[in-house]
Amino acid sequence: MVHPYTIIQSATLDEFEVAAAQPEDTEEVMSLLVGIAEWLKSRGSPQWAGLLEGKDSHNTIDAIRRGDVFVFKQRPEIAGIVMLLSKPSQWDRELWGDKAFDGDGAVYLHRLAVHRKFARTGLGRTILDWCTSGIRFPGKQWMRLDCIADNPTLNSFYAANGYVYDGENGGFRMYYRALD
Secondary structure (H helix, E strand, C coil): CCCCCEEECCCCCCCCEEEEEEEHHHHHHHHHHHHHHHHEEEEECCCHHHHCCCCCCCCCCHHHHHEEEEEEEEECCEEEEEEEEECHHHHHHHHHHHCCCCCEEEEEEEEEEEHHHHCCCCCCHHHHHHHHHHHEECCCEEEEEECCCCCHHHHHHHHHHEEEEEEEEEEEEEEEEEEC
């Protein structure tokens, strides 16, 4: 399968190996996402709650098959993941409106997740940095993402990592950042 990207950095400065998730990673990736959803629920957040009911609005399993999910490993386990879409999903089209269309020059970031064992290690920042400098998507100039609007910690995290606020829609804040 030909992918619409080139990985130019297969390891991070803090020694995480980076690669496209493989089908054999599916169970561990889904377990990580469900674990984060359980942790969020324990903190009173409904974010990613659908995963606890077997609903995945971003269809992560198919995204793995397409090569759109990237894993950050510290052998032997997956420490973090991110989904990068070179074309807007239906969700992105609804959220971003007229800005989201095929060929819009944007990559859409979803499902950034860090295993709780690696929380507060800087891995989240490492993943964000890698998304804009460790991978190339020909013809793309922007990284776009959204997050739940009523999570001040998450919103501050994106702003502190160079993402520019671009409005709010349906309880979600939208951010963008130029690709390196």
